Amino acid sequence: xxxxxxxxxxxxxxxxxxxxxxxxxxxxxxxxxxxxxxxxxxxxxxxxxxxxxxxxxxxxxxxxxxxxxxxxxxxxxxxxxxxxxxxxxxxxxxxxxxxxxxxxxxxxxxxxxxxxxxxxxxxxxxxxxxxxxxxxxxxxxxxxxxxxxxxxxxxxxxxxxxxxxxxxxxxxxxxxxxxxxxxxxxxxxxxxxxxxxxxxxxxxxxxxxxx
Amino acid sequence: xxxxxxxxxxxxxxxxxxxxxxxxxxxxxxxxxxxxxxxxxxxxxxxxxxxxxxxxxxxxxxxxxxxxxxxxxxxxxxxxxxxxxxxxxxxxxxxxxxxxxxxxxxxxxxxxxxxxxxxxxxxxxxxxxxxxxxxxxxxxxxxxxxxxxxxxxxxxxxxxxxxxxxxxxxxxxxxxxxxxxxxxxxxxxxxxxxxxxxxxxxxxxxxxxxx
DNA sequence: TTTTACCAGTGATATAAGTCACTGTATCAG
DNA sequence: CTGATACAGTGACTTATATCACTGGTAAAA
Numbered sequence: 518x519x520x521x522x523x524x525x526x527x528x529x530x531x532x533x534x535x536x537x538x539x540x541x542x543x544x545x546x547x548x549x550x551x552x553x554x555x556x557x558x559x560x561x562x563x564x565x566x567x568x569x570x571x572x573x574x575x576x577x578x579x580x581x582x583x584x585x586x587x588x589x590x591x592x593x594x595x596x597x598x599x600x601x602x603x604x605x606x607x608x609x610x611x612x613x614x615x616x617x618x619x620x621x622x623x624x625x626x627x628x629x630x631x632x633x634x635x636x637x638x639x640x641x642x643x644x645x646x647x648x649x650x651x652x653x654x655x656x657x658x659x660x661x662x663x664x665x666x667x668x669x670x671x672x673x674x675x676x677x678x679x680x681x682x683x684x685x686x687x688x689x690x691x692x693x694x695x696x697x698x699x700x701x702x703x704x705x706x707x708x709x710x711x712x713x714x715x716x717x718x719x720x721x722x723x724x725x726x727x728x
Numbered sequence: 729x730x731x732x733x734x735x736x737x738x739x740x741x742x743x744x745x746x747x748x749x750x751x752x753x754x755x756x757x758x759x760x761x762x763x764x765x766x767x768x769x770x771x772x773x774x775x776x777x778x779x780x781x782x783x784x785x786x787x788x789x790x791x792x793x794x795x796x797x798x799x800x801x802x803x804x805x806x807x808x809x810x811x812x813x814x815x816x817x818x819x820x821x822x823x824x825x826x827x828x829x830x831x832x833x834x835x836x837x838x839x840x841x842x843x844x845x846x847x848x849x850x851x852x853x854x855x856x857x858x859x860x861x862x863x864x865x866x867x868x869x870x871x872x873x874x875x876x877x878x879x880x881x882x883x884x885x886x887x888x889x890x891x892x893x894x895x896x897x898x899x900x901x902x903x904x905x906x907x908x909x910x911x912x913x914x915x916x917x918x919x920x921x922x923x924x925x926x927x928x929x930x931x932x933x934x935x936x937x938x939x
Numbered sequence: 940t941t942t943t944a945c946c947a948g949t950g951a952t953a954t955a956a957g958t959c960a961c962t963g964t965a966t967c968a969g
Numbered sequence: 970c971t972g973a974t975a976c977a978g979t980g981a982c983t984t985a986t987a988t989c990a991c992t993g994g995t996a997a998a999a
Contacts, residue, residue, distance in 0.1 A: 576872070578869060639843065646857055653868070657795075660871050662789050662791075662793045688975085697872050698957080699956080699958075700976090701958080720964090875985070875986090877985095910986080911947085919949095932946080943996100943998075946994080950991090953989095955984100956985080958981100958984095962977100965975090967973085969970100
C-alpha cells in the first residue's frame with residue numbers, strides 16, 4: 518500500500534479504490550534525467566502519470582526541427598498518449614525527462630475500462646484533455662501571432678512558472694531549438710531583454726528579474 | 729422518430745437508445761451560412777454535432793488576427809465545446825457556418841451523463857478529442873516549421889479534401905486572413921503555383937489542378 | 940448609365956529572422 | 970599545463986514576409 522499512498526499524495530483527487538487498482542495494474546518507474554520516454558513514430562501502449570520530476574513534451578518533424586509544447590509536472594498526465602490509444606498514428610511527438618522522475622505507466626486497455634468504473638479517473642482524463650488543449654492553443658497563438666521577442670518572453674515565463682525558480686538553467690542553443698529559431702537570434706533578443714532589465718544573463722543560465 | 733433516424737444516418741456509430749435520448753434532450757437547429765455559432769469569450773453551455781453543412785472553427789486574438797483551425801463536417805462533433813465544459817475559460821475560439829447547416833445542440837450536463845450510459849457516445853467523444861488534437865498538431869507543425877508557400881499548399885489541400893471539390897470558392901483576402909498573412913503575399917504565391925501548373929486562378933475561386 | 944465596392948496584380952520598400960564567419964572565454968580531459 | 974570543446978557575442982549579409990501605394994477589372998447598387 519505504500520505505492521497507493523504515494524499516488525494519493527500527488528493525485529489527491531483519486532478515490533482509494535482507484536489507487537489500489539493502480540497498484541495492481543500500473544507500473545511504477547524511476548527514470549533518470551535526460552531519458553527519452555517517447556520517440557516520434559513509436560507505438561504507444563500505455564499512458565503515463567508523473568509522480569515526481571519533470572517531463573518535457575515536444576514536437577519533432579523529420580528534418581531535425583523540434584518544438585517545445587509543454588511540461589508535465591507531478592500530478593499531470595499525458596493527454597497525448599491517451600489519444601494515441603488506437604496506436605495507429607505515428608504522431609511526431611517526443612517526450613524526455615528533464616529531471617530524475619517517477620512515472621506511473623498505465624496500460625491503455627485499463628485506461629478505457631477505468632473510465633466507467635472510477636469517476637475520479639474520468640474527471641482526471643477529461644481535465645487533462647482540457648488543460649493540454651488549452652495549452653496547445655496558447656502555443657499555437659504565440660507562434661501564429663507573435664514575434665520572436667514576445668515568444669521568448671512567453672517561453673521564459675512558462676519555465677519560470679513550471680520550475681518555480683527565477684534561475685532558468687538553459688543555454689541559448691537549447692532555447693533556439695525549442696522555439697525553432699537560431700542561437701544568434703536568441704542571443705541578440707536576450708541581450709535586448711537584459712538591457713531593458715528584464716533578465717540577467719549568466720553562463721549556462723538565465724535569471725529572471727522582471728517579466 | 730424522424731429526428732432520431734436522421735441522426736442515425738449521419739452518425740452510424742450511435743446506438744438506438746442514444747439517438748432516442750437525443751431526441752428528448754438535444755435541440756435541433758437549422759442555421760444559415762455565415763452565422764457565428766461561437767464568439768471568443770462567450771460562455772458555452774452546450775456542445776454541437778454537425779448533421780449537415782459545414783462549420784469553420786478558427787482562433788481569434790484581441791487584435792483582429794484570426795487563424796483557421798479546422799472544419800466540422802456532417803458526422804463531426806466540436807471537441808472544443810466539449811472541453812469548455814467548466815464554462816470558466818474564455819478560449820479565444822470562434823465558429824461560423826460556411827454553408828447552411830443543421831446542428832444538434834447537446835447540453836453539457838447531458839454530455840457528461842451519457843458518457844457512462846452509452847458506449848457509443850463515449851467512443852465518439854474520445855475519437856473527437858483524438859482527431860481534433862491530431863489536426864491541431866498538424867496545424868501547429870505547419871505554422872512552426874513551414875514557409876508560407878508550403879502552408880498555402882497545405883491549406884488548399886485541406887479545403888479540397890473537406891469540400892470534395894477541385895474548385896475552392898474563396899478570395900485571396902480570406903486565405904490571407906486564415907493563414908494570418910496578407911493578401912499581396914498570398915496573391916504572389918498563388919501566381920507562382922499557377923505558373924507551375926498546380927492551380928488555376930479565377931475570380932472568386934481557385935481551381936486545383938495538381939497538388 | 941454611372942457610381943461604388945470589392946477583387947486581383949504588381950513594383951518599391953521595410954523589417955524580422957535566418958545564416959555565415961569569426962572571436963573570446965570558460966570548462967574539462969589528457 | 971595544454972588542447973579540445975561547448976557556450977556566448979557580434980558584424981555582415983540574405984531571405985521571407987509584410988507593408989505601402991497604386992492600377993485595372995468586374996459586378997452590383999444607385
